[in-house]
Amino acid sequence: MNKDYSQDLSEIRNLMNRSSRFLSLSGTSGIMAGIYAIIGAGIAKIFFFPTFPTQLDYQNTGYTHSQVLPIVIDLLLVLLLSVVTAYVLSVxxxxxxxxxxxxETAKRLVFHFLVPLLTGGAYILLKLNQGDFASAAALMLIFYGLALLNASKYTIGTIKYLGISEILIGLICACFPGYGFWFWTIGFGLLHIIYGSLMIIQQK
Incomplete structure (x- = not known):
């Protein structure tokens, strides 16, 4: 009898968990997002950063808006591919x-994810318009991490660890603004591949 009660309680908990959390995220989409980010970083390196910038470059010469625009387009393409892939695989x-x-759970997830993400995106665009290109990579990582952390309560719990990792990478990046390219590649590329792989292992 007690065993039956325990089983019933376990089923009730599972139903409540499934009704309050979006559980259709795909680990493969995380890996693909990481691959897209690394490819995007490779394109930026070959065409826009033939030599890695240093902190001295940022402070003394900086970058013009015409130089930054192709990089922004590159990043937006990476984002678009990642979002489309995540949606298709989640479906x-x-x-x-x-x-x-x-x-309703998916709507709450998207809302809590987009609020900090769009806020951060608007702030980053303002900083870029002001000519502050050195802090862009750190801000992207930090706001993206905050968005993941904010949305984590509506999906699988491991998302919050990815969010925390992105925030930490972003803070370290802020200490070394001249190496934003490296930290951006690690945060959006390597961490996504690691996270997606762990997700696939957990789902087996």
Whole structure:
């Protein structure tokens, strides 16, 4: 009898967890986002950063808006590919689990993710317009991490660890603004690949 009660309680907890959390995220989408970021960084390195900038470069010569625009377009393409891939794979995962892709939980997840992300994006654009290019990479990592952390309560718990990692990388990047290229590649590339791989292992 006690065993039956325990099983019933476990099923109730699972139902409550599934109803309050978006569980159709795909680990593969995390890996793909990391790969896109590394490819984007490679393109930026070859065409826009033939030599890695140093802190002295930022402070003395800086970059013009015409030089920064192609980099921003490169980053936006990486973001677009990552979002489309995440959506397509999440739809596939939701169908496999007989779940709705766009329910109240998904709406809350997207809202809590986008508020800090769009706020950070607007702030970064303002800083770029003011000619402050050195802090862009650190700000991207920090606001992205905050967005993940803010949305983590509506999806699988491991997302918050990725968010915390992004924030820490961003803070370290802020201490070495001349090496933002490296930290951006680590944060958006390597960390996503590691996180996606761990997700796939956990789901097996």
């Amino acid at each position: 596939k995962e939701a169908k496999k689990n007989n779940e709705k892709i766009w329910d």
